[in-house]
Amino acid sequence: MLIRIIRDYLRPYRGLVAVLIGLQLVGTIASLYLPSLNGRIIDEGVAKGDTGYILRTGGWMLAVSLVQIAATVWATYLGARSAAGLGRDLRAEVFARVGDFSAQEVSRFGAPTLISRNTNDVTQVQQVVFMGAAMMVSAPIMMVGGIVMALREDVGLSWLVAVAVPLLALSVSLVIRRMIPQFRLMQESVDWVNRVLREQITGIRVVRAFVREDHERARFAEANTQYTGTALAVGRLMAMVFPVVMLIFNSSTVAVLWFGSHRVASGQMQIGELTAFMSYLMQILMSVMMATFMSMMIPRATVSAGRIGEVLETGSTVVPPAQPVALPRSRAGVELRDVLFTYPGADVPVLQGISLVAEPGRTTAIIGSTGAGKSTLLSLIPRLYDVTGGAVLIGGVDVRDAALEDVWGRIGLVPQKPYLFTGTVASNLRYGDEHATDDDLWEALRIAQAEDFVRAMPEGLDSPIVQGGTNVSGGQRQRLAIARALVAKPEIYLFDDSLSALDLSTDARLRSALRPVTREATVIVVAQRVSTIVDADHIVVVDDGMVVGTGTHDELLATCPTYLEIVESQQSMEEAA
Known part of the structure; x- marks a missing residue:
């Protein structure tokens, strides 16, 4: 459902998305050349004391950095514009569909959940589209390009990439699998809080007339506690992700320095190549972490998209006729x-x-x-x-x-x-x-x-x-x-x-x-x-x-x-x- 909604509602922004992908490609390629240029400065310029080479290569690095910055800024702007447009169109579509509902469909869903689906759920989908535009285009390019560039620097350390990347992906995926049912409970809890709060605000006179303030506080506390408990469960799972990511990051850095130092000492690679390899490994793991952030958002957005799709796919029981018959112009009984x-x-x-x-x-x-x-x-x-x-x-x-x-x-x-x-x-x-x-x-x-x-x-x-x-x-x-x-x-x-x-x-x-x-x-x-x-x-x-x-x-x-x-x-x- 999430893919279908994104595909259908991003269609008017295909031009922006195409430009966005192009800018992400340019920015990512530019970022992939920076570690290599930095390694050359260390090996060719610093080691030999060639100031001219350092200045020339540093100028190229500066130019590449400016291209990367410009491409990233424009890509982020276009991604935000596309995501905001999708959110606007999706909210308008949900509003129009609810406007066509008969009293039967409105009663079946209820006003609180229809409101939260058109606000909170659409926001979840909009956020995942923005993050996808900002990250998911560049993440696979950076990962594949980083692997290629790392292998160009030194094949002997490539086994570290083969170990670190799957380990990071597997660790994060195990946590995310447990998040999906919790996200579904969270959205249902939002509906519950909205429903109780709406009832209390609408019926405040009745509550006060019957001196039921304590009872209503207890009802809201129950709904709020349910939502808080679900949010804490999700928070605990999310809290596990970052230590795992940082552990693998730091372990990979130590492993590169440890094994790379032996290769430098034996003359199998240079210090600049080791520095570039370490930067490429960090870029690869960074791309995996970017994908991880997206993976943490996608389950909740998938639940939200399903709830939105349920509204969009619900037809009114009051169906307009295919070939309407005109009512008589005279006063009708x-x-x-x-x-x-x-x-x-x-x-x-x-x-x-x-x-x-x-x-x-x-x-x-x-x-x-x-x-x-x-x-x-x-x-x-x-x-x-x-x-x-x-x-x-x-x-x-x-x-x-x-x-x-x-x-x-x-x-x-x-x-x-x-x-x-x-x-x-x-x-x-x-x-x-x-x-x-x-x-x-x-x-x-x-x-x-x-x-x-x-x-x-x-x-x-x-x-x-x-x-x-x-x-x-x-x-x-x-x-x-x-x-x-x-x-x-x-x-x-x-x-x-x-x-x-x-x-x-x-x-x-x-x-x-x-x-x-x-x-x-x-x-x-x-x-x-x-x-x-x-x-x-x-x-x-x-x-x-x-x-x-x-x-x-x-x-x-x-x-x-x-x-x-x-x-x-x-x-x-x-x-x-």
Whole structure:
């Protein structure tokens, strides 16, 4: 997976990579000539006292060093640019894929792991690409070239290379093999820490209300301890690598000096050749150590690449049709025809045998007890989920046969938990229509009974809204979410229990203001309170995932025991209050 991701996402940077390889080649070749030139200065210049030879050869060494420095700097710059571009493109691709997920895929992965995969995991892949660009191109060239140049200096000491290099590679590989499962546990631990921290920050009010600070500290401590333990296990293994590398480095140096001194004493090699051979052996071992650093990064990057690939290879269960059918241009109604829906992994369907028709110009209300499947039913219309059986139709066209943008463009959804984005009141309302004027926004706010509190804000429409809208109350968030849907002027309004945070008088004023605006639209309202839907043209009662009654308020009082029970329970609560 790691190789495939690097291959696919580095393709736009093939030119930079080609230049990078060329520069690495030039810089490495230049570095390979430096020990040889240094050895010649010792043997030919210093030994014979030839100052001119020393200056000429030293000039060549200086020129070669400048070429090496320039090539290395440019190669590093191009490597960083290529790696940063890969990270940018990969993050954008993961973000786009997550944006195409249905609610089912988002629930399966979870927000914390999707965030860490698009940040921490992409960073791991980006780092290994940068290190590979900076090291792995030059490392094999330096190793092969160093062996060739070392053999040119003296064949008699070549057995030291044959012993030191495999010994170093074998020692490091044994440690790295034990790192791979630990890296996988580390990434999972990052997900766990993110999940717990996200829950605690989001639910801080609940934590404080129930005095559960100690419990949450214990939860975070458990997740943090798991991550710390995994990181320490990886750190211990990494700590073993450096002593092994330095031991082999220093042992090789001592061995070269020991055996090389005997060859110098016997006249089989010169001091300059011994110095050059030692430098080449160090270059060879350095290239192996560079490969070792990469080998330490590759296992974690491989795990991260697998997690990224899992997201990229997961297709949405809400699939756009190959040949979309256009929805009718006229005002379209909504029909649910014998709908069956089961959540993935569940044994019992949430909805079964649901059939209803919501016509334009009429308000259709859906009511039922908690857990009856009302919100699930509503989410099938905009294809947040696809039905397991039956069909959902808009204007007589199955929503699965229409383009997703066409379906979404006809619908204004006010969710049960309204969410506002970081920005201003105006920027949140313009999610409905980015070209809406300020007058359009004020009109939507007036209808949604939100004009008064927005005008009371210091900056009006430009007043800041923090993430999630937590700087306004629950009722204000609901009214702003309703205003956002009104700005879009859709053909179909879906209100998912979106008046629950309003008092009865505000609820009544809002419903009264909505009637003229939604007179020609299809309106479907999910509600818990009977007072919210008592004036609806058509009421559907849902119980345990099935329709148990339909009709007007008066008709259902006479024919539907479930509806009568809901009405009486709410009346009893009001009387008790």
